[in-house]
Amino acid sequence: MNERNLPGGEMSSRILDFFWIADCSGSMNGEKIQTLNYAIRQTIPDMRKEADANPNASIMVRAVKFSDGAAWHAPTATAIEDFNWTDLTAGGVTSMGAALELVAGELKQFPTDTKRLPPVLVLLTDGQPTDDFRKGLDELLATPWGKKAVRIAIAIGKDVDLAVLEQFSGNAELVLEAKNPQLLVKFIKWASTVVKNVSAPSVGDSGSGVIDVNTIPVALDDDDEIW
């Protein structure tokens, strides 16, 4: 065979953007923020394994923290291979709307081509927004990728406004109620595994349509309700 060079320009794998959106308000102080830090750190080796197993998708991680306002905790998109988690500390109020605006601003920059996979947004909170949540959510859903994203909400404890989280996720099944540290760890770990599912095409579905909700960890009747 008369072998030739590969036609065309540079090749690259597809991009999967993963966002942690973490509540650092004062009520998170203590075991909640410690567990959140522990659990997210625990997801990194598994996400790296997933990246190794699927060389056709590059997992890029970002993190946003919110309390008195919102800010990038991991300021630039970082390949999971290079991503490390720096512990968050808690204090302040719950500026959830500002956090969603920050994410919306990032998603606006993404080209709407077929190369990119639906982003995964994981919102973790133990309370109720103290700012204009609706404005932030509207901005997020006004972006093509925000609307298309897989949006998972993890409610930490029993003081969370679940209706708000359902508005965020657009799917009640993707609002996970963590009533103790063990469940929070399980849910965070599960949320990190959805990167496996976010590569199949869908017709008319939102990105959440590709998630198998049957794999979500289930709280047992004898689980302690600590928070």
Next chain:
Amino acid sequence: MTKSGRPAKRAVDAGDKSNEATHALEAVATSASEDKSNEAAHSPEGSVRDAHGIAGKVSASGNTKSAWQAIGSIVIGATHLRNNKPCQDALFLRTEKDFAIACVADGHGSSSCPYSDEGAKAAVRVADAVLEEMLPNLHDHKDILLPKTIEIAWKDEIRRLHAEAGREPPPDGRAFPYILYGTTLLAAVAARDFIFALQIGDGNMLMVDKRGVRPVLAVAENVGEDTESLCLDDAWRFVRTQIIPRSVRSPAMFLLTTDGYSNSFADSAGFFKAGTDFFNIWREDGLDVIAENLQDWLRKSSDKGSGDDIAMGVMTWQ
């Protein structure tokens, strides 16, 4: 929908193994026997297996007097191989004396579309039959009759396949779940004086000539994996068509690919460069060289890039 007695036409999918490969070889042998005068120069025929034992490369040079030649290849995606999923793309090629047809389709592959590989194969078969039948009237590409005919024919075929497979019919009063077989479709028929192209859903069709490379059809404004589909209600509304008169009698190449190919490039410039590279290889070294290498190129593209199935049809116009 498949017609018999057309030796140079074949549908190939990378998921089918020995039977399709044998069929393709037999089909080429038959066509070569019909016109032995120039087969070597025009028929880079044969079906080969890639490293995974999947059949792919095929040509459709059934009538060597045609101004058109058509070759193509199909590979199962690297991600599909790792996850033991079938190839959900399909390819169909045909060259006749007065026209050539190339069709590719991309079954959606999501959990709500478990039979999309069958849907894709049905789509390319249906497109071939409808395009041939309507060829005399294709000059008016604004006509909605063709998109409607393809939608109806595909849905008829899907219901037939569903029943034939013994799958459960929808409950009384419920619409047939065409989504089970959801697929895109790109098809082109090249006639003496024009090329007619149609597309529903994602994928790319490029025209390349000495003036450069350009898309044949407008790009649908979808985000990410969202795609229009033959399975949608009133799918004909989403069919885009184009007709290109053969006013400039200079060599031209048309590339039809499923989106697994364009998604393998870092950017669109890299994809368009592929179109130019294909054209230059054809002009400098001939279509045989492309036919020999195409499956290997697509295999490497999927491995290094999108990981998706790739089907590509290449038509050249001398």
